[in-house]
Amino acid sequence: MELELTDEQQQVVASVRRFVREEIAPLEADLDPDASELAPEDHERLVGMARSMGLYGLDIPEEFGGPGVDLVTRTLISIEMAQHRAGLYAPCYGVFGGAGLAQLYEANEDQKERYLYPMLRGEKRGCFALTEPSGGSDPARAIRTTAVKDGDGWVLNGEKTFISGADRADFAITFARTDPEKGRNGITCFIVDTDMPGFRVRRIVHTLRSSHYATELEFDGLRIPSANVLGEVNRGFAIANDRLSRNRIPYAAGCIGVAIRAQEMAIEYVKHRETFGDVLATRQAIQWMIVDNEIDIRTSRWLTLDAAARAERGESFRTEAAMAKLVASEAGGRVVDRVMQIHGGYGMTKDLPLERWFREMRIRRVGEGPSEVQRLIMARDLIGGSFH
Amino acid sequence: MSIRLDKPWIPLGPDAVARVQGQLGVYEIADESGQVVLIGYAGGRSQFGLRGELESRCREEPEGRAFRYEVNMSYLTRYRELLMAFEADHGRLPAQNRRPPRLGRLQPD
Numbered sequence: 001m002e003l004e005l006t007d008e009q010q011q012v013v014a015s016v017r018r019f020v021r022e023e024i025a026p027l028e029a030d031l032d033p034d035a036s037e038l039a040p041e042d043h044e045r046l047v048g049m050a051r052s053m054g055l056y057g058l059d060i061p062e063e064f065g066g067p068g069v070d071l072v073t074r075t076l077i078s079i080e081m082a083q084h085r086a087g088l089y090a091p092c093y094g095v096f097g098g099a100g101l102a103q104l105y106e107a108n109e110d111q112k113e114r115y116l117y118p119m120l121r122g123e124k125r126g127c128f129a130l131t132e133p134s135g136g137s138d139p140a141r142a143i144r145t146t147a148v149k150d151g152d153g154w155v156l157n158g159e160k161t162f163i164s165g166a167d168r169a170d171f172a173i174t175f176a177r178t179d180p181e182k183g184r185n186g187i188t189c190f191i192v193d194t195d196m197p198g199f200r201v202r203r204i205v206h207t208l209r210s211s212h213y214a215t216e217l218e219f220d221g222l223r224i225p226s227a228n229v230l231g232e233v234n235r236g237f238a239i240a241n242d243r244l245s246r247n248r249i250p251y252a253a254g255c256i257g258v259a260i261r262a263q264e265m266a267i268e269y270v271k272h273r274e275t276f277g278d279v280l281a282t283r284q285a286i287q288w289m290i291v292d293n294e295i296d297i298r299t300s301r302w303l304t305l306d307a308a309a310r311a312e313r314g315e316s317f318r319t320e321a322a323m324a325k326l327v328a329s330e331a332g333g334r335v336v337d338r339v340m341q342i343h344g345g346y347g348m349t350k351d352l353p354l355e356r357w358f359r360e361m362r363i364r365r366v367g368e369g370p371s372e373v374q375r376l377i378m379a380r381d382l383i384g385g386s387f388h
Numbered sequence: 389m390s391i392r393l394d395k396p397w398i399p400l401g402p403d404a405v406a407r408v409q410g411q412l413g414v415y416e417i418a419d420e421s422g423q424v425v426l427i428g429y430a431g432g433r434s435q436f437g438l439r440g441e442l443e444s445r446c447r448e449e450p451e452g453r454a455f456r457y458e459v460n461m462s463y464l465t466r467y468r469e470l471l472m473a474f475e476a477d478h479g480r481l482p483a484q485n486r487r488p489p490r491l492g493r494l495q496p497d
Contacts, residue, residue, distance in 0.1 A: 032431040032432050032433055032464065033431070033432035033433070034431065034432060034463070034464045035464070036464075037489060037490065039489075040489055165492075166492075167472065167492025167493055167494060168490055168492040168493075200495040201492070201493065201494050201495060202494070202495065202496060202497070203391055203469070203494065203496055204465055204466075204468070204469045204472075204494070206389075206462045206465055206466065206469075207462075210462075210464065210465075213462075213465040213468075215492075215494075350432035
């Protein structure tokens with residue numbers, strides 16, 4: 001794979017890097033260190049800048065008004081966008097816009113009119129409700145929420161957990177079991193309006209993460225019209241699975257961005273911080289940590305861009321995406337940990353972004369499929385077949 | 389952990405506030421009738437944490453008030469949770485709270 005960036009990619013990377021350093025980072029100096037939102041006036045101003053850069057709505061397909069950025073460039077942008085305090089889970093505080101819920105691009109025209117287009121216009125917000133208390137790594141077996149056909153609609157009962165944004169959502173892409181005998185071929189995807197009787201956001205699930213807290217949902221006899229089935233009945237797992245594979249690439253990229261910024265902080269610090277009469281940079285123990293960081297960063301970057309390039313070419317990228325996610329999330333944790341060690345006591349404080357990265361990076365080894373599941377995916381591809 | 393803050397009320401005064409540790413967390417202020425009038429938090433930029441925040445409240449509202457608090461590292465999400473739970477119970481936010489951007493909605497037990 002050719003890793004040399006094109007002129008256009010270099011320009012995009014440079015402009016996003018400048019944006020993060022000159023526009024985002026200065027605002028963070030006045031925000032709470034755990035903040036995940038900008039003041040509305042700042043947000044609006046920066047959205048305007050993102051639009052003028054031609055980079056707003058990065059993940060929106062071109063036919064729906066997105067800028068048409070290829071996946072490798074998108075990955076490079078993701079690496080840059082994460083290089084600030086809130087960058088892991090709130091890259092650039094969302095001022096580049098999101099794609100919303102990608103599953104809706106496959107919706108029928110009626111559903112697009114009611115959900116996709118309002119979402120793209122910023123009029124409606126959605127959330128993705130897959131994980132249940134019975135487990136998230138194996139959703140095909142873990143889903144116990146049921147949807148039972150009743151007249152011209154469905155009746156939903158069950159609960160979901162670790163659902164981000166449900167308390168602010170107008171609708172929830174929700175997966176439920178519609179045929180208990182058929183395993184992964186018995187799951188259907190529904191678009192659930194959150195103002196319907198029977199939909200309840202029960203509580204916030206407090207985690208290590210500062211941004212985008214998770215919630216717990218309950219469906220109690222919630223009626224859904226048949227017009228809100230997304231895709232085909234009993235074919236919902238494919239919709240969920242498609243998202244899971246594709247999301248691993250930007251997920252890995254975010255880890256790399258934070259690791260790069262942490263490494264920059266470490267290199268700057270060791271050149272100035274003196275101990276026992278000399279700067280830390282002269283200590284072999286410190287030098288080795290810096291080198292190990294660089295190896296972790298470059299390995300992660302290579303694997304992630306390789307996965308993106310394969311996906312862009314239309315080749316199979318499941319193993320590559322799993323490998324990138326696994327390596328970048330674990331390497332990112334090691335890098336942040338080493339940089340905290342280099343900074344000593346200051347590394348533990350909220351004065352620096354390291355403690356937030358440390359907490360949030362820990363989640364990355366579990367979110368979007370834990371490391372163990374990534375290994376399972378790769379093993380299946382390498383050895384072949386499905387096994388236990 | 390209870391969704392609602394269920395710690396006992398403490399009369400708001402300099403001596404009581406001086407005993408609060410300077411940690412991160414959330415707090416509630418009640419009026420003379422015991423109604424919650426303010427939900428707040430001591431975040432990463434609060435000088436002296438909960439004690440500093442409550443000292444400020446004490447100076448602003450010196451009489452007839454009570455407070456309770458919870459040390460919590462997830463102070464921002466806990467703060468939002470308390471606001472949402474209050475709104476679910478009362479149909480409005482506490483009198484002295486301004487609505488934060490994009491406050492969600494909970495329907496707790």
